[in-house]
Amino acid sequence: MKTRFWIFFAAIGTLSAQQVVAPTPENIGSPRGDNHGDYNYTNTFEFGYRWSLVGGDEGQYRSTVNFHNGPRLLGSSLSIDSKDGHGHYFDQILLNTMGLGNDPYQFANLRVQKNQLYRYDMTWRLNDYYNPGLTVAGGLHFMDTVRRWQDHEVTLFPQSKYRLRAGYSRNVQDGPALTTLLEPDNNVALSTALPVFVNLRREWDEYRIGGDVDVSGFKFTVLRRWDFYKEDSPYRFLPGSSAAAIGLQDDLTSLQSFVKAAPVHGSDGGWLGNLMTNRKRWSVNARMSYLMGRNNFTMNEISSGFGRLGAAANRQILVQGDAERPVVTGDLNLSAQPSSRLTVVNNTSYNSQRISGPSSYTEILNGGDSGTTINFRYLGVRLVTNSTDANYRVKDWIGFYAGYHYTYRLVRTIEGFQLAGVPNSSDTALYENTNSLHSGTAGIRIRPMKNLTANIEAEIGRANNPLTPVSDRNYHAINGLIGYRVRKLQLSTSYKQLYNVNAPAGFSSYSSHSRNYSANASLALKNWWSLDASYMKLHLDTAGGIAFFAGGVRPTLQSGVSIYVSNIHAGNLGARFAITKRVDLYTGYTITKDTGDGRSTAAAGATDPTAALFAGVQTFPLTYQSPLARVSIRIYPKLRWNVGWQYYDYHQQFNIFGYYQNFHAQTGYTSVSWAF
Amino acid sequence: MRILLLLLVSLAAAAQNQAVPSATGTGFVGSNVCKTCHADVWMNFYKNPHFKSIASGKEPPDKTGCEGCHGPAQKHVAAGGGKQTIPRAFSLMQPKQALETCLGCHARDLSKANIQRSEHTQNDIACNTCHSIHHSATPKYLLAKKQSELCYTCHATVFAQFSMPSKHRVNEGVVQCTDCHNPHGSFEATWRMAQHPRMVERALNAESPCVKCHTDKRGPFVFEHPPVRVEGCEICHFPHGSTNAKLLRRPVVFTICLECHNGADSFGTRNNGVPIQSSRHNMLDPKFQKCTTCHVAIHGSYSDAFFLR
Numbered sequence: 009m010k011t012r013f014w015i016f017f018a019a020i021g022t023l024s025a026q027q028v029v030a031p032t033p034e035n036i037g038s039p040r041g042d043n044h045g046d047y048n049y050t051n052t053f054e055f056g057y058r059w060s061l062v063g064g065d066e067g068q069y070r071s072t073v074n075f076h077n078g079p080r081l082l083g084s085s086l087s088i089d090s091k092d093g094h095g096h097y098f099d100q101i102l103l104n105t106m107g108l109g110n111d112p113y114q115f116a117n118l119r120v121q122k123n124q125l126y127r128y129d130m131t132w133r134l135n136d137y138y139n140p141g142l143t144v145a146g147g148l149h150f151m152d153t154v155r156r157w158q159d160h161e162v163t164l165f166p167q168s169k170y171r172l173r174a175g176y177s178r179n180v181q182d183g184p185a186l187t188t189l190l191e192p193d194n195n196v197a198l199s200t201a202l203p204v205f206v207n208l209r210r211e212w213d214e215y216r217i218g219g220d221v222d223v224s225g226f227k228f229t230v231l232r233r234w235d236f237y238k239e240d241s242p243y244r245f246l247p248g249s250s251a252a253a254i255g256l257q258d259d260l261t262s263l264q265s266f267v268k269a270a271p272v273h274g275s276d277g278g279w280l281g282n283l284m285t286n287r288k289r290w291s292v293n294a295r296m297s298y299l300m301g302r303n304n305f306t307m308n309e310i311s312s313g314f315g316r317l318g319a320a321a322n323r324q325i326l327v328q329g330d331a332e333r334p335v336v337t338g339d340l341n342l343s344a345q346p347s348s349r350l351t352v353v354n355n356t357s358y359n360s361q362r363i364s365g366p367s368s369y370t371e372i373l374n375g376g377d378s379g380t381t382i383n384f385r386y387l388g389v390r391l392v393t394n395s396t397d398a399n400y401r402v403k404d405w406i407g408f409y410a411g412y413h414y415t416y417r418l419v420r421t422i423e424g425f426q427l428a429g430v431p432n433s434s435d436t437a438l439y440e441n442t443n444s445l446h447s448g449t450a451g452i453r454i455r456p457m458k459n460l461t462a463n464i465e466a467e468i469g470r471a472n473n474p475l476t477p478v479s480d481r482n483y484h485a486i487n488g489l490i491g492y493r494v495r496k497l498q499l500s501t502s503y504k505q506l507y508n509v510n511a512p513a514g515f516s517s518y519s520s521h522s523r524n525y526s527a528n529a530s531l532a533l534k535n536w537w538s539l540d541a542s543y544m545k546l547h548l549d550t551a552g553g554i555a556f557f558a559g560g561v562r563p564t565l566q567s568g569v570s571i572y573v574s575n576i577h578a579g580n581l582g583a584r585f586a587i588t589k590r591v592d593l594y595t596g597y598t599i600t601k602d603t604g605d606g607r608s609t610a611a612a613g614a615t616d617p618t619a620a621l622f623a624g625v626q627t628f629p630l631t632y633q634s635p636l637a638r639v640s641i642r643i644y645p646k647l648r649w650n651v652g653w654q655y656y657d658y659h660q661q662f663n664i665f666g667y668y669q670n671f672h673a674q675t676g677y678t679s680v681s682w683a684f
Numbered sequence: 685m686r687i688l689l690l691l692l693v694s695l696a697a698a699a700q701n702q703a704v705p706s707a708t709g710t711g712f713v714g715s716n717v718c719k720t721c722h723a724d725v726w727m728n729f730y731k732n733p734h735f736k737s738i739a740s741g742k743e744p745p746d747k748t749g750c751e752g753c754h755g756p757a758q759k760h761v762a763a764g765g766g767k768q769t770i771p772r773a774f775s776l777m778q779p780k781q782a783l784e785t786c787l788g789c790h791a792r793d794l795s796k797a798n799i800q801r802s803e804h805t806q807n808d809i810a811c812n813t814c815h816s817i818h819h820s821a822t823p824k825y826l827l828a829k830k831q832s833e834l835c836y837t838c839h840a841t842v843f844a845q846f847s848m849p850s851k852h853r854v855n856e857g858v859v860q861c862t863d864c865h866n867p868h869g870s871f872e873a874t875w876r877m878a879q880h881p882r883m884v885e886r887a888l889n890a891e892s893p894c895v896k897c898h899t900d901k902r903g904p905f906v907f908e909h910p911p912v913r914v915e916g917c918e919i920c921h922f923p924h925g926s927t928n929a930k931l932l933r934r935p936v937v938f939t940i941c942l943e944c945h946n947g948a949d950s951f952g953t954r955n956n957g958v959p960i961q962s963s964r965h966n967m968l969d970p971k972f973q974k975c976t977t978c979h980v981a982i983h984g985s986y987s988d989a990f991f992l993r
Contacts, residue, residue, distance in 0.1 A: 027847060027855040040728060048731070071929070072849045087823060089731040093739020100731070102823055106857050113858040119824055123736045135858050143929040144937045145977040146970075157897065167736060179899055188977050190992055201977045212899040220792075227792045233888070237899055256971065272986070280889050286791035293797040295871070297889040301904050305986040307993070327987040333904035335890040339871045343800045348780070353801035357872040359890065363913070367906040369987055383989070387908045387953075393872045397801045404778055409806040415872075419914055421953040423989075439954045453808050463807045475914050476944045476958060477951050480876075489807075489838060502840060518943065526840035544844035552943040555960050556967050563966040567946075570939050576927065578844035600848050602927050617968055628935035630927055632849045658849060664935060666970075 027580075027598050027634070029654040030058065030677045031083030031106060034592050034640045036648050037683030041087070046095065049684075051086040055079070056650065056679020058110070064658075064671035067140040067147075072632075073656050074138055075675050080110035082679050099123045112136035127166045133157045137183075142665050145188060148203045148254065153183030169223075173231070175216035182209050186246070191263055191311055192321035192373070200261040200316060202249040204268070211238045218280075229282040237274035237303070243267070251316070260318040266311045270327075274303040278335075293341040301333035305367075324372040331365030349401040357393045362386070368428070379427060384436070386422035391415065397449075405456060409465075411449040418442050419475065445471040445480075464488045474510060477518045478552060481510035498530040518552040536586040546576040558618045566618065571626045573605040590642045597635045604629035610662035630660040640681075648681040711756030715749030718757060721765060722750075725818050733826065734817065753785060753817070774817075779810035786811040795868055802869025803882060809838075814867065835861045842924055850932075851925030864893040864923070876916045892916050894923070905984030909991065910953050911944065912983055938967070941975045 031054050041050035057079045062069045088101040099122050106115040114134040121127040134156050141149030157179050164172040185208050188201035218231030243266070250262035278299035285292055305328065312322035338358040345351050364386040371378045397411035424436035451465030467485045474481050484507055491500040504524045511517035525545045532538035554570045557563035582596040604627030614620040638652035653676040660669060715738060719726035729735055737748040751757055755771025763769040767776055774782050783805065790796060799805055804813075816828035827834055832854050836843040846854045853859050861867070866885040873884050873892075887896040894917045895902035901912070911919045920940050921931040928935045944951075947960035965972040976982050981991040 028857075068849075087731065091730050093730060093735055099739070113853050113856040115857055117824075123739050133858050135853060139930065141929075143932060143935065143974075145974050148977060149980075155897070167740065179897060181900070187980055189980075190978055199978075200971070201980075210900055222792065229794060235888075237902070239900060270986075278888065278890075282794060282797075284792065284794075284797060286787060291791070291800070295797070295889075299888055299890050301902075303904055303986070307987055309993075325987075325993070327993070329906060329986065331904040331906045331986065337886075337890045341797060341801075341871075351780075351800055355798070355801060355872065361890070361913070363904045363908055365904065365906040367986055383906065385906050385908070385989075387910060387913060389914055395801075395872065397806070399800075399806055401778070401780060407808070411801075417914075419910065419953055421910070441953050441955055451806060453806075455808070461808065465807070473950065473955075475951065475953070476911050476919065477946060477948060478919065478943050479915055491838070498837075500838070500840070502838075504841065524841040526844075528840050542840055542843070544841050546841060546844060550943075553946055553948060554939075554942040555946045555948070556942055557961060557963050557965055558967040560968070563963060563968075565960075565963070570943050572934055572939065574927070576844065576848075578847060580843070580847070598847050600844065600927065621967060621973075622939075625934070625936045625939055628927060630849075632847075632927075 027596070027636075029636045029638055029652040029675070030054075030056065030650075030679065032638065032640050032648070032650040032652070032679065032681055034648065034650075034681070036642075036681045037646045041089075043091070046090055046092065048089050048091055049087070051084070052681060052683050053084045054082045054650070054679050054681040056082050056677050058082075058675070058677040060673055060675040062671060062673045065669045066671065067138070067142075067150075068658060068669035069656070069671045069673050070138040070152075071140055072658060072671075073673060073675070074112040074136060076110065076112070078110040081105060081108040082111075082677070083107070093123050095122060097122065121166070124167050125165065127163045129159075129161045131157070131159045140669075141186070142669060145201075146254070146665070148186055148188050148201070150186040151183070151208075153181050153185060153208050155179070155181045169221065171220040173216070173218045173220075175214075177212075177214040177216075177235075179212040180210065183207070187243075189243075189266070189268070189309070189311070191249075191261060191266075192313060192315055192323045200251045200254075200256060200259050202251070202261065202263055203246050203254065204249065204263075204266055205244040205246050206241050207244075208241045209239065210241070212236070225287070226283060226285045229280070229284075231280040233276075233278050233280075235276045237272070237276075239273075240269075240271040242269065243309075249313075259316045260314055261316045263311060263313040265313070266309075268307070268309040270305070270307040270309070272303055272305045274301065276301045289345050291341075291343040293339070295337075295339045295341075297335075297337045299335040299337075301335070302330060304330045321374055323374070326370040327367060329365055329367035331363065331367075333361060333363045335359070335361040351399045352396070353399075354396045355394070357391075359391045360388070362388045364422075379429070382426045382428055384422070384424040384426075386420070388418070388420040390418045390420075392417075405454065407453050409449075409451045409453075413445075413447045413449070415445045415447075416442070417444075441473065441475060443471055443473045443475065445469055459494050460490075460492045462488075462490045477510055478520070478550075479510060480508050483508035496532050499528070501525075501527045518550070520550040521548070523547045538584045540580070540582045542580045544576075544578040546574070546578070548572070548574045558621075560617075568622065570622060573627045574602055575604065576600060576602045592640045594638045594640075595636070597633070599631070599633040601631045601633075602627075602629050604661070610664055624662070624664055628660070628664065629662065630658070632656075632658050646683040649678075650681060651678045652676055711758035712745035712751050713757045713761055714745070715751070717761060718750040729818075731823060732817070747789070752789075774812045779805075779808040779813070782810040782812050795866055798866075798869030798871060800869075802867075804867060804869065831860050831862065835867075845922065845924035845926075848925035848927050850927070850929055852923070852931075854924075863896070873916075876918065901983045903984050905981075905986055907981075907985040907987075907989050907991065909982060909984055936973070937975050938973050 036052050041048045058075055059077045060075050084105045086103040090099040093099055098120050102119040104117045107113050116132040118130040134154060136154050139151045140147055159177045161175040185206050186203045187206050189204050190199040191202045214233060214235035216231060216233045220227060220229045245263060245266040251259035276299060280297040282295045307327040309325045315321040340356045343353045366382055366384045368380055368382045370380040393415040395411060395413040399409040401407035419441040421439045422436060426434035447467060447469035449465060449467045454462045465487045469480060469483050471481050487504045489502040506522045508520045528542040530540045550572045552570045555567045558566055578600045580598050585593045587593055610624040611620040612623050614623040634654060634656050636654035640648055640650045642648050656673040658671050737743045737752055745751060760769040767773045772785055814828060814834055815826045817826055820826040821829050865883050870883050870885045885893055887893045920933060922933060926932060932940060934940045944958045945960055947957040949957055952958040967973060979991040981993060985991045985993060987993045
């Protein structure tokens with residue numbers, strides 16, 4: 009009975025985040041597994057067919073949901089454990105998978121270990137990523153790429169005082185995409201960005217080796233790593249690339265041929281050393297790392313076609329060079345516990361990264377060689393942070409903590425160039441920007457009764473010279489959380505606000521106010537049903553000074569305030585019913601609704617074209633909702649049949665991109681879960 | 685190669701030949717006594733990572749089996765049970781006590797170097813708040829629930845963000861909270877002036893966690909976009925989720941650009957304002973309202989100071 013309770017209790021937890029209808033979370037088979045020889049086996053496999061029927065903007069559906077028709081292994085789990093901890097080759101195998109075969113989101117996780125001798129962990133993931141690129145380039149930066157990750161980690165003698173580690177990680181992104189290139193005109197500002205095909209090919213590989221030694225309570229760790237990055241995406245001519253095709257009717261720019269190769273090969277090497285000890289009253293952790301990055305690049309781009317006035321034009325651009333980035337970090341963490349109620353921690357961190365490199369740029373426009381410019385850039389960011397935090401428990405039911413943090417940052421840039429073959433043509437300029445931040449935190453935690461907790465904390469910060477107008481300068485944050493948790497009922501509510509004012513002078517003033525609220529309830533009074541409900545409100549309003557050029561005939565400098573208001577109401581409701589001993593029903597509903605600032609039209613009555621342009625993007629009301637239902641029927645103790653339905657509806661209220669992205673989609677699945 | 689093999693064999697021998705410790709504590713009865721009453725816990729305990737200490741047979745009684753965590757059980761046995769007689773009954777312990785008990789063995793993990801100053805510890809979120817040793821939902825890390833659900837329990841507004849149209853696929857299961865965060869506390873972030881949030885884990889010990897996956901944004905570039913390096917990706921993006929495409933902070937891109945590029949005051953690397961746009965950019969011309977149509981390499985470029993290539 010107790011075990012059943014805990015299994016059911018775990019199932020309640022699944023409600024709180026249930027948003028994707030499949031895979032089916034209901035367990036199958038005996039949770040204790042089956043014994044075979046010296047091992048115990050537990051397994052579940054769910055194989056099924058997922059379907060979707062999409063109406064409206066399919067590009068937005070693929071960017072938001074992206075489930076397609078087809079069969080797949082929706083989920084699986086396998087565990088094999090040796091019963092005495094002395095297996096011949098292994099003591100444990102854990103394998104979990106999700107979506108293998110056809111889902112846009114696939115995952116596999118494997119652990120194999122033998123006590124005292126080795127431990128191997130593997131993670132493999134796939135994300136079939138689609139992005140229509142609507143916001144940034146009116147759809148021209150379309151991407152339909154797939155990203156695959158894998159991580160492997162082997163630890164030898166994991167329970168010993170001497171441990172060896174080796175690892176390998178790989179990250180590959182490939183697939184078709186569109187990008188844009190400014191094409192041909194002798195005035196870049198008047199050139200037109202035309203789309204070209206690119207077949208993305210990016211690879212990143214990392215190799216690691218290291219070890220740990222424990223001596224007299226001190227642990228020393230060293231890790232050496234090498235990683236390699238390669239990008240050699242081929243760019244191709246897109247037939248019909250013309251200004252007219254992208255909606256610029258008075259511009260005659262068009263491409264007739266285009267070839268571009270821009271390979272980048274990078275190699276990084278680095279090491280990490282860590283020394284730590286943890287004693288009864290104090291502990292120390294000291295860490296240093298060095299990471300070197302280098303990218304070698306070249307680019308050859310040849311295009312021909314017609315300029316904006318219809319004249320034949322051609323251009324070749326040649327670029328080559330390399331960039332370096334050594335990064336040094338150091339951290340020292342000192343903890344003291346003078347009494348069982350007090351902990352004081354001081355941390356000092358240092359980080360220095362220096363990015364530099366030359367890049368030579370040659371342009372030949374309509375047969376005329378514009379010469380070669382050798383650019384040199386340096387960006388150095390040095391940061392020193394010191395923080396002290398104290399945590400004191402006054403009584404068992406009340407405690408306080410407070411901290412003071414100081415950070416100093418230096419940003420140094422060097423901008424230089426030289427015209428190849430031109431005497432005395434070089435120039436170099438050096439700039440420095442420094443910023444100091446003082447911030448303080450304080451918090452109180454109260455446990456007035458056993459299952460009731462309340463935490464309130466506040467932070468205030470002052471920076472004297474932030475890098476950008478939207479950076480934090482004078483900010484404060486307040487955070488509160490109250491929770492009541494017993495086995496059958498969980499209630500919580502939270503509030504968080506973050507105010508930042510960055511207003512050194514005049515029109516550039518910037519302010520940002522965010523206030524987040526949440527309320528949650530999970531209820532399972534009976535063991536045949538449970539309910540989970542949550543409501544969240546996320547408010548954000550910002551106002552920032554802007555300056556820009558606009559005008560009907562000749563653009564003039566104008567200034568104003570860019571306002572953005574977002575009021576997002578989000579809700580989640582889930583209910584699980586065990587209708588009979590064999591049938592489980594789950595129903596859920598999730599909604600995200602941004603009501604914006606309450607206006608009914610995008611431009612809010614603004615008639616001046618410039619005012620209307622900015623008024624129209626001050627808020628972006630939309631509704632995204634998704635009801636779902638799922639039935640899971642136990643046919644045999646080791647066999648279940650599942651069927652589910654999920655509906656997606658995306659509706660944006662204003663047509664701020666020139667078109668609506670609204671879609672609605674019926675999706676569903678049917679599957680069989682079984683255990684051997 | 686021979687030297688490497690010799691080293692491996694030597695280390696293996698050293699690892700296997702540790703002396704069997706003697707029972708130094710008093711009041712220890714051994715796990716075999718515990719299982720007579722707690723058979724339900726014991727039956728599946730061989731699947732628990734903590735079973736390694738029992739299987740080893742070499743650990744001292746205060747570091748193995750039930751009593752390794754719960755303390756010597758003699759009084760508990762003599763009393764015929766009862767939580768009050770368990771020296772370390774986690775459901776009765778203060779969070780700090782629970783933390784220190786677990787750190788007795790787990791303090792040497794690199795990932796827990798900052799646990800004493802982590803926001804979780806400050807707010808009494810101890811190990812057994814998230815980990816369930818005997819009733820875990822995930823056998824690998826003994827989490828009480830699946831990871832995202834566990835985090836959402838307290839971070840409800842983050843759940844709302846991951847349920848938005850544009851988001852990292854956490855609810856879908858392909859991305860996890862710990863891909864970017866270290867729930868045990870992290871060193872100071874070295875971007876954004878080491879400000880909040882503090883539990884973001886550095887990638888490769890030095891960089892923003894975003895570049896672990898978005899390797900093409902990592903550079904180094906000759907022409908860096910300084911706020912990307914100095915302030916981090918959050919300067920333009922909401923990392924969890926957004927109602928705007930590409931996790932952007934605004935529904936259209938030009939307002940993001942213009943709010944920084946206003947030429948005002950002492951901002952920017954040159955301390956004379958972030959450069960204002962060119963006078964040839966007429967914002968009423970739709971061509972200039974989508975900045976990254978032309979400034980395609982906005983995260984950094986190898987060839988162009990204005991990120992045009």
